[in-house]
Amino acid sequence: MALLTFEDVHLSFAGVKAVDGVSFEVGPEEGNTAELLAVIGPNGAGKTSIFNVLSGVYRPQRGRVTFIGEDLLLKRPHEIAAMGLARTFQNVELFHNLTVLDNLMLGRHHHFRYGAFAALLWYGRARRAELAARAKVEDIIDFLELEAWRRHPVRLLPYGIQKRVELGRALAMEPRLLLLDEPVAGMNLEETEDMARFVLDIRDELGIPIVLVDHDMGLVMDLADRVLVLDFGRPVALGSPAEVQQDPKVIEAYLGGTHGRTE
Amino acid sequence: MTETRSAAAQAAPDIPTGRSRKVRGRPLLYTSYAQDMALLDTRAKRVSTGVLVVLAFALAVLLQDRSLEVLAGAYVLAIGAIGLNIVTGYAGQVSLGHAFFVAIGAYTAAALSGPVDGERLGYGVAEIWLWLPAAGLVAAAAGVLVAPLATRLRGLYLAVVTLGLVFLGEHVFKEWQELTGGPGVGREAAIPQLFGVRLDQDGPLGTKEQTLYVLMLVLLIVFAVAARNLARSRIGRAFAAIRDRDIAAAVIGVPLTRNKVLAFGISSFYAGCAGGLLYTISGYVEPGSFSLLMSVQFIAMVLIGGVATVSGAIAGALFISLLQPLTRSLPSLVPFVSGDTTQTPNVFQVETVLYGLLIVLFLIFEPRGLFGLWIRIRNYWKSWPFSY
Amino acid sequence: MKGLLESLIRGLGNGSVYALLALGFVIIYKATRVISFAQPALMLAGAVAVSYLAEVTGFYAAVLLSALLIAGVALAIERIAIRPMVGRPVFVVAIITLGIDVVVRVVVNAFIGRDVRQMGDPWGFTQVSLGPLVVQSRWLAMLVVTAVLVGLLFAFFRFTKYGLAMRAAAFDQEIALAQGVSVGMVFALSWGLAGFLAAIAGMFVGTGQGIEQLTWVVALKALPAIIVGGLDSLGGAVVGGLVVGVVESLFQSYQGEFAPWLGQNVAVVSPYIVMLIVLLVRPYGLFGTREVERV
Ligand SMILES: Nc1ncnc2c1ncn2[C@@H]1O[C@H](COP(=O)(O)OP(=O)(O)OP(=O)(O)O)[C@@H](O)[C@H]1O
């Protein structure tokens, strides 16, 4: 069975159809390695809205979403996170006054078991859990090459680094599925290449399936196993990068087709 | 992840426990996470904190009783300010209702330790280790009851609602004369007794003021350390995450409701304990004390001291408390300020203006409060003689 | 029945004073996203100004002059303490206004002294008959004046250039900026208007019984009013003010009879009880807009 199924989801805001009958699945199917599904589409196509439905921020009016066999639409955001669904945000949503370390440690919040009383005393269990978490977070710092920034409050960091910290925070959750919303938006070439390398490592070395949203076609076509194309909330095409690139409907959606734009 | 990146394993050796050796001459080099995550992570901090604590205890024999009384009160207020800092500074839930929770603690303690057949409600439990936690817990329960509102309301809506709490509380306390004695009359406060020894009387441990001073100092240290522990734990981080960006916090797995309830609960526990202790010094509680002005004073302490730092809350409480004896001595120094409340300007007016002005000035010029000033001074000296 | 109607009219009269104060809060909130806790001080200052000026210029001129004077004071406060804080967290600015309130009130108290100061108003405690009902004339004055002011205010926001600019800025500050609306002007106008309204409200609060140092707490009743109505709704402020006034009046008249177990003076806190009940049902008040945050 697929890890994630997204079935005929409809979401609208005061008449604006943000997601209009979209369906897809994310592997791994039996025996496959982790896959990377890219979701593309013009501005306002509903890509971020799909992520918001998945992480429980928006409730769709219609549709079915399951993750590891459970109905996601009945769950609240923190419960979904605890199930192993992690994401990054289009506009960096870090905790600005906290250091890189604390932001990453927060990714591990649901892995901790100790309570308020232990926290106030900082006795054995709380202390041990914190130290163990710190070691895991250091692995991620190392993996994403963030050593130099550990103790900096994230609001003082360059934008590209903030994006990387956000990826780190998602990884710290030890997710089963990772959603990346425009991870290279606003980055220069070098930063983009770094990020692409990290994304590939996450899929191939860590074996975490990824849903990636981005406007950078080069990146998407290079990395993706499959591509879902949206326009005005509606699915236009779903297939391998090569198939999608040749699809006339996709070309029309991108090259100024005016269908539906008068609505 | 560890398997794939063997380098990580080297950079992060097995988790060492306890203190590890320190490389001399490089104070900022950490050799273990335990050391890095300790409360006092550098030798300088350990030494200066140690000196401060020893000095604070030494004051018990160095200072006059009158000054000890002021300081003991300041320490109690500091416990309350730390509490407000937990909910407002760390968790970002603006509460103007702190005075309400302080009141609940004060009356729980007073009622528990009051004489059974006295004029007012009393249960005759004078042992402080019984009534103090009880005062905290009852206040915490009230906090937990209020918290669900906080999860539904945002920002200034919450501020106004908690303000309403103060007015409601004031009303209830004024009307419930069996418990509080009513306005202008009041009742006797909690009696601090430890294993049969009255701590609010001259006794084997020293004068009344000395004993109370040491009691409050010890309690302040306990509460401060606990708050620091909380702040560096998963819970303190969760509070800060909710303060900085609540939606993102929920999406990465921080339950909002539970943590807001927790923040209000713990904060109110601190407030309740502070309330129970505060009036043991004067021995008397008056229901009019728990007004908006008290909430504003606590906010002033937090803001002047430094938001979201424990040491800042303590500094702020000391600052505000010491302001009072200072302004009270004004009439003898400045001829036109009167000590008589019927005259203008009088010391109470000067005091109130000072609170207001200090809040405004600190917020405009040094939002990090005394803590920020301290950082500036420290950085200045670190780079001395280069001031840039 | 007669008693109920008289109680209602008293409630509507006092409620319209709360509505004036609430409008000030909401106007500032819409322009700056901050609740100004300085309103009580401005209200008290307005009343004090009337009490002094009325001896010199006569009552009506004193009211107008005082309202303008307090509008000026509010403008000065905005310029000195609020404008430099643009872009800082709203909580910080709100606390600053709390500090300002405390400071201004001490100054105003110096002018009040220990006594009760009279407004020199023509109404006092005089009563008039409305058919079978006997009500105080000042309640009617409050209702009528408030109705006129609210009408003018809504016309201002609907038809004048400045009013439209303020609405645009309240709707979306960035777009308004891009259209050439000066945010400084919007901030200043909002404080000026709030000061003006607070002064009129203060005068009404002082009619009859006069004012003393403690009178400032009356202004706090506007807080439950704005929460009940919704922080960002002008209409809500008016409705909220009236609701609070009526509820309070009904408690004054009937709580002793129907619910004596609540203790005495429950009317004083009844606005907060209403507020809590409304919030449990509608977290953004009756007419407030729900804040949606996007990620
Ligand atoms: N909370 C909301 N309230 C109202 N409308 C919304 C909301 N969230 C999204 N929308 C609307 O839904 C549509 C889809 O938005 P969405 O953010 O999902 O697009 P997107 O594909 O992520 O676009 P972009 O590439 O610009 O990020 C847009 O028309 C947007 O205005």
Ligand SMILES: [Mg+2]
């Ligand atoms: Mg998007």
